[in-house]
Amino acid sequence: MKLASAAFGRFSHRVFYNHNLTISTKVAVYNAMCVSVLLFGCETWTLYRRHFKALEAYHATSLQKILGLH
Numbered sequence: 001m002k003l004a005s006a007a008f009g010r011f012s013h014r015v016f017y018n019h020n021l022t023i024s025t026k027v028a029v030y031n032a033m034c035v036s037v038l039l040f041g042c043e044t045w046t047l048y049r050r051h052f053k054a055l056e057a058y059h060a061t062s063l064q065k066i067l068g069l070h
Contacts, residue, residue, distance in 0.1 A: 001058055004038035008062055016066045026066050034062060 008016070008030075015021060015029050038058065045051070064070075 001038065001054065003040075004034050004058065007034050007037045008065075012065075023067065027063075030062060030066060035059075 011029060011033060016026055018026075038055070
């Protein structure tokens with residue numbers, strides 16, 4: 001999750017917090033850059049409930065930041 005968080009941080013001010021871009025554009029960039037980094041190599045993972053919860057929490061938190069929800 002560190003690499004996905006780093007990718008989110010690199011794009012946060014230019015894309016995710018930019019008020020001139022639409023939400024669909026922001027979500028498309030998030031899916032293309034952050035989710036792909038987050039799930040890299042997931043075919044080889046043994047997914048436990050704690051991993052699923054951590055992935056789900058990261059995804060929810062990221063989308064809340066993109067939408068500007070607190």
